[in-house]
Amino acid sequence: MEQNMLRKKRSLKYTYIDCAIIIGLFVLLAVLENIMMPTHIFFTVVKKGAIYALLAVSMNLLNGFTGLFSLGQAGFMLIGAYTYAIFTIPLEMRESVYMYYDGGIINFTLPVVVAVILAGIMAAAFAFLIGWPVLRLKSDYLAIATLGFAEIIRAIFQWDKLGVITNGANLLRRYPKFTSALVPCAVAALCIAIILLLINSSYGRAFKAIRDDEIAAEAMGINLFRHKQMSFMTSSFFAGIGGALLAMFQTTVQANAFKSAMTYEILLIVVIGGIGSVSGSVLASFLYIAASEWWLRFLDSPMVLDNGFQVPLLRVGFRKVVFSVVIMIIVLFYSRGLMGDKELRTENVVNGFRKSKKKLREWISDRRKKNREVAE
Amino acid sequence: MSDTILRMDNVTMQFGGVVAVNDLSLQVNRGEIVALIGPNGAGKTTAFNCITGVYEPTNGMISFNGQPMLRNHPAGKMKKFYAGAHADKFTKAYVPQDEEALAAIAAAREAGDELTAANLQAAYDDAAEQRKEQALLLDPHAFSDKVIAPTPDKITKLGIARTFQNIRLFKSQTVFDNVLIAKHMRAKQNIFTATFRLSYKEEKRMREETEALLEEQNLIHLRNELATSLPYGLQRRLEIARALATDPQLLLLDEPAAGMNPQETLELTEFIGQIRKKYNLSIFMIEHHMDLVMEISDRIYVLDFGRLIASGTPDVVQNDQRVIDAYLGVSDDVED
Numbered sequence: 001m002e003q004n005m006l007r008k009k010r011s012l013k014y015t016y017i018d019c020a021i022i023i024g025l026f027v028l029l030a031v032l033e034n035i036m037m038p039t040h041i042f043f044t045v046v047k048k049g050a051i052y053a054l055l056a057v058s059m060n061l062l063n064g065f066t067g068l069f070s071l072g073q074a075g076f077m078l079i080g081a082y083t084y085a086i087f088t089i090p091l092e093m094r095e096s097v098y099m100y101y102d103g104g105i106i107n108f109t110l111p112v113v114v115a116v117i118l119a120g121i122m123a124a125a126f127a128f129l130i131g132w133p134v135l136r137l138k139s140d141y142l143a144i145a146t147l148g149f150a151e152i153i154r155a156i157f158q159w160d161k162l163g164v165i166t167n168g169a170n171l172l173r174r175y176p177k178f179t180s181a182l183v184p185c186a187v188a189a190l191c192i193a194i195i196l197l198l199i200n201s202s203y204g205r206a207f208k209a210i211r212d213d214e215i216a217a218e219a220m221g222i223n224l225f226r227h228k229q230m231s232f233m234t235s236s237f238f239a240g241i242g243g244a245l246l247a248m249f250q251t252t253v254q255a256n257a258f259k260s261a262m263t264y265e266i267l268l269i270v271v272i273g274g275i276g277s278v279s280g281s282v283l284a285s286f287l288y289i290a291a292s293e294w295w296l297r298f299l300d301s302p303m304v305l306d307n308g309f310q311v312p313l314l315r316v317g318f319r320k321v322v323f324s325v326v327i328m329i330i331v332l333f334y335s336r337g338l339m340g341d342k343e344l345r346t347e348n349v350v351n352g353f354r355k356s357k358k359k360l361r362e363w364i365s366d367r368r369k370k371n372r373e374v375a376e
Numbered sequence: 377m378s379d380t381i382l383r384m385d386n387v388t389m390q391f392g393g394v395v396a397v398n399d400l401s402l403q404v405n406r407g408e409i410v411a412l413i414g415p416n417g418a419g420k421t422t423a424f425n426c427i428t429g430v431y432e433p434t435n436g437m438i439s440f441n442g443q444p445m446l447r448n449h450p451a452g453k454m455k456k457f458y459a460g461a462h463a464d465k466f467t468k469a470y471v472p473q474d475e476e477a478l479a480a481i482a483a484a485r486e487a488g489d490e491l492t493a494a495n496l497q498a499a500y501d502d503a504a505e506q507r508k509e510q511a512l513l514l515d516p517h518a519f520s521d522k523v524i525a526p527t528p529d530k531i532t533k534l535g536i537a538r539t540f541q542n543i544r545l546f547k548s549q550t551v552f553d554n555v556l557i558a559k560h561m562r563a564k565q566n567i568f569t570a571t572f573r574l575s576y577k578e579e580k581r582m583r584e585e586t587e588a589l590l591e592e593q594n595l596i597h598l599r600n601e602l603a604t605s606l607p608y609g610l611q612r613r614l615e616i617a618r619a620l621a622t623d624p625q626l627l628l629l630d631e632p633a634a635g636m637n638p639q640e641t642l643e644l645t646e647f648i649g650q651i652r653k654k655y656n657l658s659i660f661m662i663e664h665h666m667d668l669v670m671e672i673s674d675r676i677y678v679l680d681f682g683r684l685i686a687s688g689t690p691d692v693v694q695n696d697q698r699v700i701d702a703y704l705g706v707s708d709d710v711e712d
Binding site for chain 1: 428430527528529530532533537538540544545546547548549553556557558559560561562563565567570571572573578579582599618619622
């Protein structure tokens with residue numbers, strides 16, 4: 001018992017250290033914003049990375065922690081993005097945005113914060129409706145059904161008859177955006193913190209129980225449908241908020257962009273990070289975005305060396321070829337992802353370090369013993 | 377009546393053309409240890425799955441603490457294919473009958489005594505109302521098409537916990553978390569209060585109760601181990617502990633001694649006796665180890681091909697010819 005209390009205390013200490021590190025990163029970002037060019041690609045990566053981190057964690061909540069293989073993420077992001085855009089376009093801009101629909105029928109604007117939360121709520125409400133039929137399905141069937149619903153949502157938002165609200169297949173633009181990279185980072189961090197709290201609560205344990213064994217979970221008194229619905233709605237809520245952030249990042253919204261490819265991108269991040277690891281998803285999302293937007297960009301532009309030698313293969317589109325190969329290697333050889341189902345925490349790092357130190361010491365003493373034996 | 381904790385009436389479970397459980401009626405009294413035995417494929421686990429709501433029985437009623445918990449009758453396509461007995465007992469069309477009285481009337485007719493037969497018939501008809509009242513007493517939903525089919529979690533909430541034939545622990549979680557999950561059901565909280573730690577008192581209570589339970593079950597030193605890293609015998613113990621954490625009145629054990637050696641079986645026998653006393657449980661179990669069954673059961677039901685072939689105390693069942701035949705097979709000479 002006492003040992004347990006001690007462990008709890010130490011664990012709490014490490015949690016404070018984790019929080020301090022995250023705050024430190026935010027301060028670092030604020031400093032960098034003041035000393036670097038604001039148009040530097042680094043900030044694009046940070047902004048998009050933070051948004052994708054939130055989307056990946058919300059997908060992980062459903063796929064990794066509740067064991068529901070859903071592919072509807074893009075649909076819920078679309079709902080979030082549109083909700084945000086529709087309700088925040090300033091009144092005087094509406095005439096120009098909705099030029100084919102006489103300025104649309106919505107003639108009020110909401111504050112940005114309210115619109116972002118509403119984006120989440122709308123996505124969760126859709127998840128509630130879709131959940132009734134869809135959550136009775138399992139594994140692959142669930143994936144196909146959610147994928148189908150996401151496509152239906154996309155088609156409906158492009159429907160001409162709804163143009164007075166959604167602007168049909170045209171762009172939505174001129175709504176408020178963020179300039180500082182701190183905004184998406186702070187919102188994403190807050191949302192991820194809430195998801196973490198949920199995962200570590202009684203309900204999170206119930207979700208994990210459903211993932212591990214549905215029949216046993218039900219026999220333990222966990223109402224499967226209700227808990228799946230909860231997980232689905234929570235995940236969609238944060239996907240909606242992520243969609244709103246993405247709308248701000250992209251500065252324009254068009255339903256056509258929210259194809260299933262977007263869901264796969266996020267699924268890929270979840271898999272690379274490790275299914276069932278929040279920190280893995282966050283890490284993977286920054287790495288993924290950095291690789292695709294920044295580090296591998298050079299592959300897309302033809303390069304001619306000083307002596308006139310043109311480097312073969314480098315041309316538009318080659319980046320995607322390399323990227324696919326990298327992903328295949330990851331999936332083949334690191335199928336558990338970067339983190340598996342572990343979390344990146346100072347506590348785990350320190351413990352792991354201690355363990356490996358102990359192992360190293362044992363190994364050295366073993367070697368010495370063997371050497372001595374050989375010498376004798 | 378009042379001390380009957382579980383009662384099955386004419387339960388039939390039919391899968392397509394296969395009748396897995398056929399017209400099974402039994403009861404478990406409060407505080408009893410009752411065993412359900414039978415050869416492989418006799419329908420024992422199917423019967424368990426009916427009680428816990430995993431399957432919806434095709435026909436029949438199961439009551440818990442005198443309240444109907446499950447009730448169904450063949451409907452739709454199954455109406456046509458139904459191969460079991462009492463097809464209309466749990467529908468509107470039910471007419472309660474008294475087999476004994478009917479037999480007496482038939483006997484009188486047979487003997488040519490028309491007068492007695494007529495008298496008996498008249499008395500029988502007069503008693504129709506009484507029979508109806510009696511049927512209503514046993515089943516408040518009698519003479520209606522009411523279907524009661526709760527999901528397994530609701531049945532667990534009523535106070536029936538179970539273990540599984542092939543251990544079903546939550547693999548990726550620790551011993552402590554495995555037991556803690558069972559406390560989720562009765563906690564007074566919702567997803568908001570739990571997420572934002574507003575119901576931290578409830579959480580604390582759950583953790584304390586889990587700790588106490590693990591202490592009682594001598595599993596506390598393993599609290600941070602992964603459930604699957606435990607040896608087989610301890611995994612069984614953990615599964616029982618997890619079932620106890622749901623605060624059950626009735627515990628269903630599906631082959632608790634499967635895969636155990638004689639020494640472990642002996643320990644288990646003692647353990648089952650202990651938990652019954654400690655937690656005021658009634659226990660209903662499926663088991664193949666006859667020494668365990670004969671030692672601790674108060675009563676035994678024997679199933680064969682879905683039908684109940686014998687029931688009674690261990691001594692009675694042991695010497696029942698039908699039971700011996702079912703287990704050992706009947707030689708051709710005897711059949712001739």
